[in-house]
């Protein structure tokens with residue numbers, strides 16, 4: 446039997462199929478034409494494109510599917526799971542700009558904002574991106590996992606929606622929350638028939654894209670952390686203690702009986718892409734001397750605003766002066782991001798998380814050896830590159846192991 450992980454990341458969607466031994470047997474990608482303006486129609490097209498790309502023999506023997514999505518991307522859908530309005534992406538700030546007396550958790554604020562838009566009278570479900578895609582596969586809406594639900598205000602300690610959230614008008618649209626990996630249902634008959642999928646294939650509750658990348662690495666020991674060097678810079682430290690601080694943008698996801706303490710900076714590969722192609726990044730990085738400081742003091746951001754290691758919605762990018770030498774400029778950018786990462790882990794330690802022992806790197810930037818060395822110098826612990834850090838692989842592991850993945 447085979448297990449399919451579907452990752453809906455910032456810049457596109459990916460599929461990964463593993464066999465019973467956990468070996469990758471198939472991978473595919475479906476890009477978005479305009480990632481910045483992606484919407485539900487792009488995700489649905491990518492979902493069906495990825496299913497169609499799978500070899501028929503794998504489709505026929507598929508035992509389970511799990512989907513991960515960008516954390517904080519939400520939509521309202523009607524009874525038939527049709528979106529009633531465009532989704533709000535994880536980085537959409539419009540909902541936070543309102544004049545609500547009490548600030549709401551980020552994704553809940555987005556839901557309340559969506560409820561004020563045209564068409565919302567038909568809304569039946571508030572869903573995160575991964576929930577909606579899983580619901581398209583089962584045909585059943587109204588379910589989510591406790592990872593995606595965290596930014597909507599779900600209490601991971603009590604495993605319930607807080608009473609004050611249950612008293613809000615949006616409560617009637619909120620999904621029921623289960624552990625990631627829980628069986629949500631079987632693939633719906635129509636989709637199974639259309640793609641010749643095993644009709645007994647199960648769909649499991651998913652997770653967020655960064656947690657899927659964490660799961661992909663196979664890290665299991667407290668004190669080990671995964672830094673995702675994707676479009677954004679996401680830190681996740683496996684900790685025996687949960688830590689939280691709104692002031693510093695720190696939160697903890699439940700991970701079975703352990704916690705994933707961390708936060709997400711707006712810095713990351715998205716800034717690098719504003720200046721360099723991936724090929725240029727690879728070429729220039731080889732000329733960097735990672736043990737010699739660049740002498741530059743950047744705070745690389747793609748636009749104003751930071752969320753972690755400080756919550757500073759108006760913080761400006763600091764990217765000047767720009768030297769004429771691109772090698773030195775890139776060196777300065779990578780150092781700036783390494784400092785943010787080091788501050789982030791220091792913050793987790795201050796707040797009482799399990800002390801950091803080792804960092805594993807995942808995401809597009811993890812193949813950059815010069816950056817790894819710069820980061821190791823800044824972090825003061827060994828930094829290794831994940832053998833497997835693809836979120837789609839993590840989702841495939843979740844499809845296979847289900848709730849047993851979490852200790």
Ligand SMILES: Nc1ncnc2c1ncn2[C@@H]1O[C@H](COP(=O)(O)OP(=O)(O)O)[C@@H](O)[C@H]1O
Nearest residue numbers: 454455456675676714715717726808809810813
């Ligand atoms: N050699 C490299 N060094 C540093 N960053 C890189 C390199 N190659 C690609 N990247 C960055 O990796 C990012 C893409 O990583 P990926 O994990 O696919 O992101 P996401 O899942 O957020 O879409 C891009 O922003 C790109 O700038």
Ligand SMILES: O=C(CO)[C@H](O)[C@H](O)COP(=O)(O)O
Nearest residue numbers: 515516535653655656677709
């Ligand atoms: O920038 C992101 C888009 O998804 C990060 O992945 C995200 O903010 C991290 O969130 P989480 O800790 O809930 O996985």
